Amino acid sequence: MMNMFHRLPLGAAKSLLVVLVFLSPAATPARAAMAIQQVETTSGIKAWLVEDYTVPMVTIQFAFRGGSTQDPPGREGSVNLMSELLLEGAGDLDSDAFRQQLDDIGAEIGLSAGLDAVQGSLQVPVDRKDDAFDLLRLAIERPRFDQAPMDRVRAQIVTGITAKAKDPLAVSNVVWMKEIYGDHPYSRPVQGSPESLAAATTSDLKALHNRVFARSNLVIAVTGAIDADALKSAMDQIFGRLPAESSLMPVSETAPKLAQFISLPYDLPQNELLLAYPGVSLKDPQFFAAYLMNHILGGDAFMSRLWNEVREKRGLTYGINSYLELGDHASALLIRTATRADRAGETLSIIDTEIKRMADEGVTEEELEMAKETVIGGYAIHNLTSSVQTANTLVGIQLKNLDIDFIDERQGLIEAVTVEDISSAAKRLLSAKPALMIVGPPLEGKKG
Amino acid sequence: MMHVGRVSRIRGFVLVMVALQPLMTGHAAAVDAPSGGTEVGNFMLSNGMQVVVIPDHRVPVVTQLIMYKVGAADDPPGKSGIAHFLEHLMFKATKQHPAGEFKAKIAEVGGRQNAFTSSDYTGYYQVVTPEALSTMMEFEADRMRNVVLSDAVIMSERNVILEERRSRIEASPQALLDEETRATLYQNHPYRVPMIGWMHEMEQLDRGDAMAFYDRYYAPNNAILVLAGDVDIAALGELAEETYGTIPRRELPPRVRPQEPEQNTKRTVALTDPRVTVPSFEKSWVGASFRTAEAGEIEALELLAETLGRGPRSRFYQELVVKRGIASSVDADFDGDSLDASSFTVSASPRGDAKIETVEDAIDAEIRKIVEAGVTDVELESAKNRLVRSWTFVRDSQTEMAALYGTALATGRTVQDVQNWPERIRAVTPKEVQAVAIKYLKSERSVAGYLLPPEDASSGD
Numbered sequence: 001m002m003n004m005f006h007r008l009p010l011g012a013a014k015s016l017l018v019v020l021v022f023l024s025p026a027a028t029p030a031r032a033a034m035a036i037q038q039v040e041t042t043s044g045i046k047a048w049l050v051e052d053y054t055v056p057m058v059t060i061q062f063a064f065r066g067g068s069t070q071d072p073p074g075r076e077g078s079v080n081l082m083s084e085l086l087l088e089g090a091g092d093l094d095s096d097a098f099r100q101q102l103d104d105i106g107a108e109i110g111l112s113a114g115l116d117a118v119q120g121s122l123q124v125p126v127d128r129k130d131d132a133f134d135l136l137r138l139a140i141e142r143p144r145f146d147q148a149p150m151d152r153v154r155a156q157i158v159t160g161i162t163a164k165a166k167d168p169l170a171v172s173n174v175v176w177m178k179e180i181y182g183d184h185p186y187s188r189p190v191q192g193s194p195e196s197l198a199a200a201t202t203s204d205l206k207a208l209h210n211r212v213f214a215r216s217n218l219v220i221a222v223t224g225a226i227d228a229d230a231l232k233s234a235m236d237q238i239f240g241r242l243p244a245e246s247s248l249m250p251v252s253e254t255a256p257k258l259a260q261f262i263s264l265p266y267d268l269p270q271n272e273l274l275l276a277y278p279g280v281s282l283k284d285p286q287f288f289a290a291y292l293m294n295h296i297l298g299g300d301a302f303m304s305r306l307w308n309e310v311r312e313k314r315g316l317t318y319g320i321n322s323y324l325e326l327g328d329h330a331s332a333l334l335i336r337t338a339t340r341a342d343r344a345g346e347t348l349s350i351i352d353t354e355i356k357r358m359a360d361e362g363v364t365e366e367e368l369e370m371a372k373e374t375v376i377g378g379y380a381i382h383n384l385t386s387s388v389q390t391a392n393t394l395v396g397i398q399l400k401n402l403d404i405d406f407i408d409e410r411q412g413l414i415e416a417v418t419v420e421d422i423s424s425a426a427k428r429l430l431s432a433k434p435a436l437m438i439v440g441p442p443l444e445g446k447k448g
Numbered sequence: 449m450m451h452v453g454r455v456s457r458i459r460g461f462v463l464v465m466v467a468l469q470p471l472m473t474g475h476a477a478a479v480d481a482p483s484g485g486t487e488v489g490n491f492m493l494s495n496g497m498q499v500v501v502i503p504d505h506r507v508p509v510v511t512q513l514i515m516y517k518v519g520a521a522d523d524p525p526g527k528s529g530i531a532h533f534l535e536h537l538m539f540k541a542t543k544q545h546p547a548g549e550f551k552a553k554i555a556e557v558g559g560r561q562n563a564f565t566s567s568d569y570t571g572y573y574q575v576v577t578p579e580a581l582s583t584m585m586e587f588e589a590d591r592m593r594n595v596v597l598s599d600a601v602i603m604s605e606r607n608v609i610l611e612e613r614r615s616r617i618e619a620s621p622q623a624l625l626d627e628e629t630r631a632t633l634y635q636n637h638p639y640r641v642p643m644i645g646w647m648h649e650m651e652q653l654d655r656g657d658a659m660a661f662y663d664r665y666y667a668p669n670n671a672i673l674v675l676a677g678d679v680d681i682a683a684l685g686e687l688a689e690e691t692y693g694t695i696p697r698r699e700l701p702p703r704v705r706p707q708e709p710e711q712n713t714k715r716t717v718a719l720t721d722p723r724v725t726v727p728s729f730e731k732s733w734v735g736a737s738f739r740t741a742e743a744g745e746i747e748a749l750e751l752l753a754e755t756l757g758r759g760p761r762s763r764f765y766q767e768l769v770v771k772r773g774i775a776s777s778v779d780a781d782f783d784g785d786s787l788d789a790s791s792f793t794v795s796a797s798p799r800g801d802a803k804i805e806t807v808e809d810a811i812d813a814e815i816r817k818i819v820e821a822g823v824t825d826v827e828l829e830s831a832k833n834r835l836v837r838s839w840t841f842v843r844d845s846q847t848e849m850a851a852l853y854g855t856a857l858a859t860g861r862t863v864q865d866v867q868n869w870p871e872r873i874r875a876v877t878p879k880e881v882q883a884v885a886i887k888y889l890k891s892e893r894s895v896a897g898y899l900l901p902p903e904d905a906s907s908g909d
Contacts, residue, residue, distance in 0.1 A: 034507060054506050055843045096770075103761050103830055106837045125840050152773060159776035159799045163726035166901075169619065269614045302539075302551045302561070315607025318615045338615050340607075370555060378558020381575050385509050385677075386845040 020408075034384065036394065038404055039228045045235045047220035048394045048404060051227055052387065058129045058224040060122040060136070061391040062239075063399055065217040066248045067114045069185040069329070070208070075199055077192015079212065080113040081154060082205045087111065088149035090138035095149040098135070107132035109139065113190055116328040117399055118212065123388065126225040129234075137238045140213060145202040158194045168266040172274075172439040175264060180256040180276060180435060186330060214246035215239060221394030223387035255279075256332045262437040271344035271440035272337075275351065278429050279324055279331025282400050288413045289421035290333070290429060291324060295371045296363050296422075297354065298322030298335055303374075305358070309350050310337065316347045326400070333429055341441045348436075348443075359430040362423030376411050488853075489681035490863045495697040496669030499688050500853050500863060502676040504846045510677035511847045512584050513573040514592075515854040517672070518665035520643035521567040521705055521788070527657050529609065529645020532565040534658045536605050538572065539563075542594035547601075550587045553580070567639055568787040569858035575847060578678045582687055589691040592666055602655045610651065613644050621721040621899055622728075628717050629897040630791070633732050636706045637788060667698035672857045676850040705788060708734055711893040718898040726776075727804045730795035730897045731811065735888055737786045739860045746784035747872045748884040749792060753782040754831040755823050755881065756814065757794055761830060763814045764796065774802035774810060787859045792888060804898065815889050822882035836870045 020033040037049045071078045087102070087109060089095040102109065107124035109132075120140070124132035164170035174189055181187035218239060222231055256276050280290040298306035298321050310320045320337035339347040363371075383393040397406050489501035520531045541547040554561050559576035574584050617623045627642050634640035644650070673692060675684060711734065738746050757764040757780025764778035776799035782792045794815070798807045842848050856866045 052506055054504065055840065057840055057844065059844075099760050103834070106833055108841075123841055125837055152770065155773070155799050156769070156776045159726055159797065163724075163728075163797065165725045167621075167723045167725075269618050270611070300555070303555050311608055313604065315604035316611070318608055318612035338611070338619070340611060340614065370552070374555045374558045376558065377556070377577060378560070380507055381509050381558055381560060381577070384507055385575070385847070387506075388844055 034380075034390075036404055037228055039222075039231050039235070041232045041236050041240070043215075043236055043240055045215060045218070045220070045239050047222050047231060047235055048398065049221075049226070049228060049231055050223045050387070050390055050394070051225075052223065053225045055387065056126045056225055057387070058122075058124055058126055058132075058222070058226050059387050059391045060220065060222050060234075060238075061119070061388075061395045062121075062218060062220045063117040063119045063395050064212050064214070064246070065117050065219075065328075065399065066212045066246065067116045067118055068188060068190040069115060069251045070212055070249055071185070071188065071192070071196075072204075072208075074196060075192075075204065076188045076196040077157070077190070078196075078200055078204060078208055079118060080190050080192065081150075081157065081197065081200055082143075082145075082208050082212075083111045083113045083118050084153050084157070085145055085150060085205065086139045086143045088153060089144040089146050090135075091142045091144075093138065094144070094146060098138070101131075102135055105131045105135065107135065109136060111139075115186055115190060119395065121388075121391075129226070133234050133238050137241075140238065141241055143209060145205050145209075147202060150200075150202055150205070154197050154200065157191055158197055161189075161191055161194060168264065168268060168439050169272060172264050172272060172437060175262065176274060176437055179260065179262050179437075180332075181254060181330070182257055184254040184330070185251060186254065186327065210243065211247045214243040216244060217246040217248065218242070219395055219398035221391040221398070223391045223394075251329050254330045256330060256435060258435045259433040260435045262435070263442060264437070264439045265442050266440055268440040269341060270338045271341050271347075271438055271443070273335075273339065273344065273348060273351075274437040274439075275335040276435040277333040277335075277355075278432050279326070279333050280425070280429065281331050282326060282402070286421070286425045286428065288410075289417050289425035292368065292371045292375065292414065292417050293358065293363065293422045293426050293429075294322055294324050294333060295375060296367050297358050299324075300371070300374060303370075305354050306335070306337075306351065309354060310339075310347055314346075314350070316340065316343055316350075320351075328399075344438070344440070345443050355430050355434075358426045362419055362426055365419055368417070368419055368422060372414055372417070376414055379407065379410070487681075488863060488867070489684075491685060493668065493688055493693045495693060495695060497688075497692050497695075498672045498857060499684070500672065500674045500857065501679060501681045501684055502674070502846070502849050502853065503679060503681060504677050504849070506678075508578055508678050509575060509846070510578050510581050510675060510679050511573060511575045511850045512581065512588065513571055513674040513676070513847075513850040513854050514588055515672045515674065515858040516570045516666060517568075517670050517703070517858050518661075519566050519568040519570055520641070520645075521638040522665065522703075523638065523641065523645070524657075524661075526649060527653065527661075528641045529643075529650040530653055530657050530661050531570055532644055533606065533609055533650070533653050534661050535563050535565045535570050535572075536609060537597055537601070537658055538591055538595060540601050540605070541596050542590050543596055544590055544594060545587065550591070553583050553587060556580070559584075565643060567643055569855065571851070571854060571858075573847070573850065575677075581675070581679065582691075585687060585691040589695060592668065592671070592692070593695055595662060597655050597658060599655060602658070606650070606653060609644070610647070613647060613650065617642070617644065621719060621723050624721070625717065625719040625730075625897050625899045628719060629730065629732055629895055632715050632717050633734060633791060633895045635709060635711065637708050638705050639788065639790075664701060667700065668692055668695045669697040670700050672854055674850040674854045674857075676846040676853075703787070708789065714892050715895045716898070717895060718900060720900045720902055722902050724899055724901045726797060727901060728795065728797040728899045729804050729808050729811070730793055731808075732791045732793040732895045732897070733888055733890070733893065734789050735782055735792040736784065736789045737859065738784050738865070739787060740789050741784065744872065744876065744880055745884055745887075747869075747876050748880040749782050749784060749888065750835060751828060751831050751873070751876055752818070752823075752881050752885055753780040753792065754835060755827055756780040756818065759834070761827075763817075763827075764794070764811065767814055768796060768807065768810050769799075772810065773799065775799055775807050778811075785855050785859050785861075808896070812891065815885065818882060818885045819889065822878050825878060828876070828878050828881065832873055832876070835873050839870060 039049050040046045105128045111120045178187045298304045306320045310316050317337045317339045322335040325332045384390045523530045557577045557580045561574040563572040631640045768775035775796045778796045780794045796807045
């Protein structure tokens with residue numbers, strides 16, 4: 001029996017459809033490989049599978065490209081509302097009957113809308129998997145959008161939005177996206193607004209469902225106690241009757257609007273600081289240089305330059321980090337922290353100094369070596385330690401249009417980065433004048 | 449089913465209270481598990497340090513978690529926050545290793561690490577490749593006894609915990625209300641004091657306070673080592689003896705805290721905050737813990753919480769959210785994995801034009817129904833199924849498994865107790881659920897908490 005999550009000896013891959021992923025560079029290869037199978041049904045539905053019988057459960061993660069960017073203008077929040085309603089009645093089952101069956105089977109289904117995709121997951125004990133697959137099929141293929149659950153779920157979402165309407169941090173997140181992305185669909189809250197949700201109708205949601213839930217924009221990853229043949233029939237069963245083609249509105253490429261200062265004055269004991277610099281897409285040849293640069297600058301909790309300067313040496317914050325945001329249509333390098341209000345100016349100037357130092361001087365060989373060890377060795381630790389996490393990672397890779405051998409290729413791409421590459425990426429990203437948002441008491445002598 | 453309630457420093461680490469399938473336990477050696485289960489090793493070092501090993505060979509990754517049987521409820525009077533402050537200081541220099549050396553070793557293999565403080569225990573963990581485990585054990589054993597603290601380190605790290613308090617508590621009206629509610633619910637037990645500490649006392653914590661706490665409580669016979677993931681039980685005994693086993697045991701103070709008096713009042717806490725737009729309501733009672741309760745009561749309280757307010761099949765959800773449409777969210781929370789009696793809390797937020805009093809009355813009415821008529825066989829069976837299946841799901845994560853065992857053992861339970869949990873859940877009868885509702889959810893000894901918008905504010909602009 002193939003137990004694919006276990007370490008396979010090299011050469012155990014029996015077909016081209018199996019990719020061995022090397023999980024630990026420190027281990028001998030034979031001790032540290034995981035096999036990802038690519039499974040394709042006769043109807044053309046593809047999934048990546050990591051087969052393993054350690055825990056008697058099956059996990060399916062899937063995503064339909066086209067998240068809140070597909071909300072029609074004036075109907076913001078529709079994709080999110082539509083996704084929430086998939087578990088509120090489908091096929092012959094009304095909301096109550098559907099929830100009852102799900103509970104009886106002992107499965108957990110989750111759906112959530114993001115900017116670029118609607119992601120879903122199913123976790124089920126292996127002995128009830130077929131029943132769970134059938135319920136998932138109903139939810140995805142034949143949601144009812146009955147008026148009563150729609151009114152209830154909409155009211156719950158509206159209450160949630162209203163409840164946060166005066167919360168400075170929640171408000172600042174909405175303002176930030178609006179200021180950074182202007183007229184682009186990324187500027188709109190995924191949940192919409194009370195006004196836009198009031199306009200939604202069940203027939204709108206049905207139409208939206210038909211546009212977004214199709215086989216052409218679907219990616220799937222499966223882990224756990226299921227083999228390739230059983231998975232093939234499951235995929236046909238769950239996804240086989242969806243429309244072949246989605247009909248997504250085109251979304252333009254964009255970039256965050258930098259060189260601006262956003263101030264949200266509130267009487268708070270801290271200032272929340274958020275900065276945006278230009279980002280870099282995964283397809284960019286400088287991506288991995290930028291990735292390692294960010295890791296050294298502020299990506300690595302406990303070790304980064306920003307962590308050491310702002311928290312470790314001066315105790316100005318509980319947390320500071322920088323990260324590369326990778327949307328399908330925009331990217332950015334963001335720095336976020338919260339710091340005591342009377343020393344926010346000092347914190348900002350330290351961040352500024354570190355940004356300039358990185359742009360002007362780059363990193364040392366030692367720093368780069370350590371960063372490479374960390375991000376190569378850490379891949380499995382951060383992405384593949386449970387079957388839920390693994391499935392999530394594999395869906396993420398597919399959503400980025402990367403190949404099944406990405407995890408192995410990634411290592412070579414990281415090893416190839418030089419300190420010169422880092423300097424060049426740092427200059428490119430960090431020479432720009434950033435967007436800066438300050439939430440909390442206004443700073444004296446602030447710069448923007 | 450995820451409880452991160454009484455843990456004051458968590459990042460990327462989820463504590464889960466779940467049911468576990470019955471398993472065999474070994475002493476110093478592995479014992480085969482029944483089919484579908486997990487083999488768990490459990491042994492004691494010569495100095496009294498307990499070791500638990502949970503193998504999971506799917507990927508070459510291992511989690512080391514060390515739990516000290518001391519937490520914020522052990523903070524001396526006037527020194528609130530010292531357990532948590534010391535947790536931060538454990539990341540500094542030791543006699544052998546300058547600050548930063550341990551974290552560099554973790555970074556070399558791409559590992560992740562963190563620590564957390566709860567009322568009853570303090571945990572430190574690393575997730576690394578198996579090759580790095582022995583180094584992790586050496587460093588973790590080293591900092592059990594050899595931490596060195598300078599005044600400069602104390603100053604800057606104290607600023608960090610003050611910022612942490614501002615970020616976690618002061619930035620959230622809900623967190624502020626929870627803090628005040630606990631301070632009211634517990635009249636004598638130190639659970640009334642916030643784990644992170646009161647601001648005015650945190651500002652005064654110094655090197656002497658930290659070292660006194662460290663010397664009093666950080667000892668092998670007050671710690672549990674949990675190793676989960678790609679490890680062999682047989683090989684670990686020797687390694688554990690070589691690292692932790694050489695640290696001498698210490699005399700420990702008895703683990704006795706001031707207990708609650710008989711409570712006879714219904715109390716109310718209200719927080720009005722300009723950041724609030726929609727009011728919310730919660731009600732808490734002093735519940736019980738595995739250590740303080742009679743046999744079976746904790747399991748019955750878990751099932752009571754599940755039946756009352758957890759998830760879309762619960763009574764609160766069905767009645768308040770679906771049928772009457774007066775609430776947007778409802779919840780019931782209970783976790784018996786504490787040393788002394790933990791709290792039972794229900795909460796809800798009104799929807800649309802519904803008044804908070806209407807929601808409160810409806811919540812009270814649902815509790816009264818169970819007090820008067822109990823739960824049905826069918827709904828109890830469903831609740832049991834949900835709790836028991838969560839064990840299958842938690843086995844998927846080695847860090848969650850480590851946290852599960854670490855938490856249980858740090859609060860006075862045994863590996864056997866943890867493993868028998870599903871059987872005990874299965875054995876609970878409807879009468880027993882009704883009995884704990886009658887015994888614990890008395891309105892005359894409850895605390896109601898209200899989070900309110902300013903009176904002149906119109907709701908939802």
